[in-house]
Amino acid sequence: MKKLTGIFAFLCLLYVLILAFTDQEAWGSNNFNLTKRIGIYGISCLGAGLLIVTGGVDLSIGSVICFCAAIFSWLVVDHHVPIPAAIVVVLLSGALIGAVNGFLVTYLGLQAFVVTLCGLFAFRGAARWILNDEIPRIAAPIADWSAFFNGSFLSISIFLWLLLGLFVAGSIFLHFTIHGRYFFAIGSNERAARYSGINVDFYKILAYVLCSFFAAIAALMDVFSISSVQASSTGNFMELYAIAGAVLGGCSLRGGEGITVGMLIGTAILCLLRNLIQMAEIKDSLEPVVIGVALLVCAIIDESLRRGLSWRDLLSAPQQLWERWTRG
Amino acid sequence: MPPHLCATGIDKAFPGVRALQNVQLEIQSGEVLAVVGENGAGKSTLMKILAGVYQPDAGTVEMDQRPIVVRSVKEAEHLGIVLIHQELNLAGDLDIAGNIFLGREPTWGGLLKLIDQRRLHDNAAKIANRLGLTIPSRTLVHQLSLGQQQLVEIARAISLQSRLLILDEPTSSLTETETARLFSVLKELKTQGISILYISHRLKEVEIIADRVVVLRDGKNAGELRRGEINHRALVQLMVGRELKQFFQRQHQAKTPLARTGIEVKDLRWLPAQPGITFTIEPGEIVGMAGLMGAGRTELAQTLFGVRRKLTGAVTIDGKPIAVRKPADAIAAGIFLIPEDRRIEGLILTDSVKHNISIASLPALSRFGFLQRSREERLAEAMCERFMVRTPGIGQMVGNLSGGNQQKVVLAKWLSRTPKLLILDEPTRGIDVGAKSEIYALMDDLAHQGAGILMISSDLEEILGISDRVLVMHAGTLAGSLHRAELTEEAIMHLATGGESRT
Numbered sequence A: 001m002k003k004l005t006g007i008f009a010f011l012c013l014l015y016v017l018i019l020a021f022t023d024q025e026a027w028g029s030n031n032f033n034l035t036k037r038i039g040i041y042g043i044s045c046l047g048a049g050l051l052i053v054t055g056g057v058d059l060s061i062g063s064v065i066c067f068c069a070a071i072f073s074w075l076v077v078d079h080h081v082p083i084p085a086a087i088v089v090v091l092l093s094g095a096l097i098g099a100v101n102g103f104l105v106t107y108l109g110l111q112a113f114v115v116t117l118c119g120l121f122a123f124r125g126a127a128r129w130i131l132n133d134e135i136p137r138i139a140a141p142i143a144d145w146s147a148f149f150n151g152s153f154l155s156i157s158i159f160l161w162l163l164l165g166l167f168v169a170g171s172i173f174l175h176f177t178i179h180g181r182y183f184f185a186i187g188s189n190e191r192a193a194r195y196s197g198i199n200v201d202f203y204k205i206l207a208y209v210l211c212s213f214f215a216a217i218a219a220l221m222d223v224f225s226i227s228s229v230q231a232s233s234t235g236n237f238m239e240l241y242a243i244a245g246a247v248l249g250g251c252s253l254r255g256g257e258g259i260t261v262g263m264l265i266g267t268a269i270l271c272l273l274r275n276l277i278q279m280a281e282i283k284d285s286l287e288p289v290v291i292g293v294a295l296l297v298c299a300i301i302d303e304s305l306r307r308g309l310s311w312r313d314l315l316s317a318p319q320q321l322w323e324r325w326t327r328g
Numbered sequence B: 001m002p003p004h005l006c007a008t009g010i011d012k013a014f015p016g017v018r019a020l021q022n023v024q025l026e027i028q029s030g031e032v033l034a035v036v037g038e039n040g041a042g043k044s045t046l047m048k049i050l051a052g053v054y055q056p057d058a059g060t061v062e063m064d065q066r067p068i069v070v071r072s073v074k075e076a077e078h079l080g081i082v083l084i085h086q087e088l089n090l091a092g093d094l095d096i097a098g099n100i101f102l103g104r105e106p107t108w109g110g111l112l113k114l115i116d117q118r119r120l121h122d123n124a125a126k127i128a129n130r131l132g133l134t135i136p137s138r139t140l141v142h143q144l145s146l147g148q149q150q151l152v153e154i155a156r157a158i159s160l161q162s163r164l165l166i167l168d169e170p171t172s173s174l175t176e177t178e179t180a181r182l183f184s185v186l187k188e189l190k191t192q193g194i195s196i197l198y199i200s201h202r203l204k205e206v207e208i209i210a211d212r213v214v215v216l217r218d219g220k221n222a223g224e225l226r227r228g229e230i231n232h233r234a235l236v237q238l239m240v241g242r243e244l245k246q247f248f249q250r251q252h253q254a255k256t257p258l259a260r261t262g263i264e265v266k267d268l269r270w271l272p273a274q275p276g277i278t279f280t281i282e283p284g285e286i287v288g289m290a291g292l293m294g295a296g297r298t299e300l301a302q303t304l305f306g307v308r309r310k311l312t313g314a315v316t317i318d319g320k321p322i323a324v325r326k327p328a329d330a331i332a333a334g335i336f337l338i339p340e341d342r343r344i345e346g347l348i349l350t351d352s353v354k355h356n357i358s359i360a361s362l363p364a365l366s367r368f369g370f371l372q373r374s375r376e377e378r379l380a381e382a383m384c385e386r387f388m389v390r391t392p393g394i395g396q397m398v399g400n401l402s403g404g405n406q407q408k409v410v411l412a413k414w415l416s417r418t419p420k421l422l423i424l425d426e427p428t429r430g431i432d433v434g435a436k437s438e439i440y441a442l443m444d445d446l447a448h449q450g451a452g453i454l455m456i457s458s459d460l461e462e463i464l465g466i467s468d469r470v471l472v473m474h475a476g477t478l479a480g481s482l483h484r485a486e487l488t489e490e491a492i493m494h495l496a497t498g499g500e501s502r503t
């Protein structure tokens, strides 16, 4: 809790800074773009977060997003498949990819890191192959859908509504059902969970399915948002943003820890940081540096809080470290 | 003679718990001082303070009449104080020798510090042999049974050449033979002037080995007994402050078999070159399972429970064959297992008491998959009360409980429901006398309700006390079965060490 208030305060600070750096007329449009971004990133972060709670990890999210987007454009542009059918196919492929990952991790006992690292390569390659290294124009066939998704309802972007819907569902699942409790149990001590009669393999596979399924949703949102797919850039680094958002929000990569509100705030922080960098006209290339440093600082603070230090101890820590260092 | 080590006025509090209040303790050179007390009395906390794991809130420690402040385990080891923790601390991926000499490996090659494997293994084998641990010193520790791991830990402590050796429940997974061997080593150390602090819930051991006993109750000194005064009754009186009722109650002796046939296990094997294991457990029967360390008792339990894959064999309950591929199947069929290693298999240490108690019963505590937290809390409260779990609240993290109280939480997790077959693997490991008699009463009660009970134990006294029948395992096979009338310590040991079955 202490930590959640901490990162929430940080989020508010970022937002105030953004407002300070933006012209007043541009506030509205900037807010709108931000919420779209948060929608897409938040959904993939939610999937990654659920998986991380069970002690798993998925490095293939970004490539899966690209792959799903490629399938979508291939169906819609090359084969004139009706859009609702294409959406269903994409979502099912996402779930299937997750099921395969989960199967490899549970039944074959492979390491999640390795399995999804393979996916990271393979799905990106598959996307390039499907797209033939071209940039298909899919704007025309999906124009109506794009217009809807790029719109807003009650002056909140549809993307954010989607995220909020999935967030509520995910929160109820993770924090109020016994299945969510099993996720935590498996992440904390898989053996004890098995000995307690939990069907560990099933729940682990379920977590991978959810993660890739959410990635597929994010892929569709991305397509509707920018009306194009590019094998070399769509979904780039999304897995890292997803994992980073979850970790910022309090998930432990050791498993067994995490809270959905935290994932939401974590994602929002990442998106706001990016936005701030653009608005403050800091060099674009410095963005990854800023994000890396922010994550590191958060990790240090998190670990210190875990060891029972208070915020006040933290603030005086650098000085103490310096003193100890200079004394030898 | 002035005391070798003397601690006075020790206080220690944890959030919500006053673990120690104004505790005194002194020990002479070459003395074996036993420290006993109920679960959560503060024994381990006191030992951890002496060994530099915790800092006391108040109080002083003197060694050889000079005040000492032990800030870390390293400092303690410099002073010659070595603690063997109640919960094992070994590097599972290193071999036996590597663990015994971890951080003190003999080296060669000057600054290169290459490990001198020959000397390492020779030295390790020497110490291990003294304790009767005859397994090759290149065996990885995670392949060893809990009891063997405990011996490795003891070997490590002995190799440290300490002046004060603290053993926190060293024998909780050792069988009688290994315990006897440990005692002869301790006696030898004693003649070298080494002081030994010995903690155990097995009061018989205390009677044998202790020169003096200090009793703790609720974090305070409750009394002291000298050599001549040590006996079971006096110890219990001081520990719990009252006399216990009949220890091994078997009120409801196994009745004539009901209509049900109970559990039949036929030709069960989990290793290729293993003779099949066949036995039955009738409803209402308490069957003890004895055997030496590594005889395959835990493996048998794991196979029945579906953690370990079986190669051949059939299990039937009341005549119905059951297929067990994973623990969930076993539980659905009514087979529960209380596992041997509570920290790895039994508990989620970083989670709360209440979540740990409810984890195996969640479907019954939910509606349409939604958890009903108030019912979960009521269950946890009720079970904590029934098992007298000493905790500041059901929200406490299980890892913060004392060892014995952790074990009670494992029991509480399973015993809110009635099984058809309950397998208990060393259920009273680390549990105090009061709680032990509670557990026996509970087993008795479950048996009365028609459950079959299989209790694996290394404590012969307990096996003899509670069982209707005893199965003895030796080297992966069933060596024999003894009925109540033919139960003696000798008969069990005869079978357990590979003697021919006399029946």
Ligand SMILES: Nc1ncnc2c1ncn2[C@@H]1O[C@H](COP(=O)(O)OP(=O)(O)OP(=O)(O)O)[C@@H](O)[C@H]1O
Residues within 6 Å of the ligand: B014, B015, B017, B018, B019, B037, B038, B039, B040, B041, B042, B043, B044, B045, B046, B086, B390, B391, B400, B401, B402, B403, B404, B405, B430
């Ligand atoms: N790290 C900790 N945080 C909070 N409470 C603790 C911690 N360690 C111990 N306690 C509490 O202090 C009390 C004393 O615990 P301790 O482990 O010393 O008992 P013990 O006498 O060794 O019991 P047992 O026989 O069960 O091992 C217990 O109530 C326990 O819950």
Ligand SMILES: [Mg+2]
Residues within 6 Å of the ligand: B043, B044, B045, B086, B168, B402, B403, B404
């Ligand atoms: Mg203890």
